[in-house]
Amino acid sequence: MDASATGYPLPPSEVTGRLGVQVEGYLGGRANTQWLVTAAGSPLVLRRYPAEPLGDVGYELSVLRRLNAMGWPVPVPVDDPIDVDGHTWCLFSRLSGASRTVADPKAEQRARGRLLAELHADTETLGDLGQRPGWHRAEAVVADSELYRGLAAYQRLFPWQARLLRWHAERAHERFDALDLGNRCLIVLHSDFNARNLLFQNGKLTGIVDFESTHLNHRASEFALAWQGRYDEVLHGYEEVRPLDEVDRALLAPTLWSWVLLGVAENIRRMTSDSIEPHGFDWQVGRLLRRSPLMGSEAAPYPGN
Template identity: 40%
Template sequence: MTAPDPAICARWRLVPGALLGARSTHTWAVTRDGRPHILQRLDQPDWRYPLRVAAALREQGWPTPEPAEEPWATPGGVWLLTHRLPGRPVVTGGPDTLAQQRHRGRLLAELHAALAATGITRQRDGFREPAGLLGDPELERTLTAYERLHPDDGRLLLAAREATLAWFAANPAGAAPRGVLHGDFTPWNLLFEDGRLTGVLDFEASHRNFLVADFALAWRGYQDAVISGYHEVRPLSDLERRLITPVYRAWLFLGVAGADPATLDLRWNVAHLRRSTP
């Protein structure tokens, strides 16, 4: 899908622009009456959950995307129109500088405090904590079928699942802090203008988990300064530090269970499994 549904554009009087992203959620730049907006087609489970999280943060003064219309549910997915926030990402791909990573870690710790203050405690439908995700028999069946098609990558994925599941069995983590996460606290999801934070974007993976699970993509296995900056605001316990790598590895299996092995492309997941550990 390279262009939004014409019926959507007609309903909301939109002039479609560039496709901004299509990895999981299709996102377009659009205008209405000359004003910039963002149009998205959502198909994630419990899609109202991230909207509630973003709204609760906005009530505390965090700059999150504000809907310009009520979401419109169609057989092909849910359409969301939001006002476009000002500013630009510091970088749009790859790692930021060490100082920028440290600043992002501090921001993430502050965001976690704000998320705790929202009072949202419910888990999002379709999401589980790492041990439950890894222990799903459907995940093992999917990976076994994937291994038959891609022997080397499939073998690595199955071994990583087994080893990480064994880690959780041997290391009880019940005392580790949990809360609602952003889910993709990467440089390109943070907007700045004149050094001021003007936008926190992309809550589509928001759910409840160990707080250190938010390092899954914020840290990405190699940006240790993010963890250092976070620790400056909210010190991490020894248990949380030990949790970072297994939780990160478990995150790489999100959305895999039950998928069609013939259409799965897990090269990104494999590449990140090979990342260094903190």
């Protein structure tokens, strides 16, 4: 069977042969690519990691195994990963259910916040795993001198966007420095706790997927994607289970801005070296301009508008 016969890309025959699987369907993906497969009649999922994974793959697999042992419905690796064709490949258990249609967005957000708080009660026990190789705490992103050197070069291409990005980077850096974070408890984050990554069947949670960015960080960093500066009900639901403290609240804006700025320095380097077409970081700009009452003192509009 080849891609022309199926209408979708297929894994190399070396992969299917070594793992003893037959391809049933294609799930696609963003960073990771996945296929529905069977092995000896058992339904599984085959994942291909990008040539440069988002950090050490073994760390992600350890998180999944530990959460599965705690009773969470997460995809579990059924064997050690293999390296073929410049990529890492791994087989996972297949979860039932599907992401559900959201009829009441606010109710969904609040319920997701409560579920996230329950998950954090267990991921905070995984601190012995340490930091995932290749990842850093939120404050390190906006303390990176490469980011500011890049933004200085980028200002020649897009002056207004460069000023906006730099303002938020500097403001986040100031907020981190103003807080006593030295002995702050860090937890292992899911890092993409969106509705699409939760599976349900007959109203019951059957799966939490997409742990590709799991790493150790501040609890508030989890809200960068789960809240995004706009889905306030997620935070309200979370606090029904696990109230935020004063420092958590002070971290909401700077951890969000830090996450938005992640990878900007590398993108600028590639733009200025002609590796990619220069662009105005529209996605980042849109999210940095968001404001919520939950940001406290940082809820004031960007002064450069």
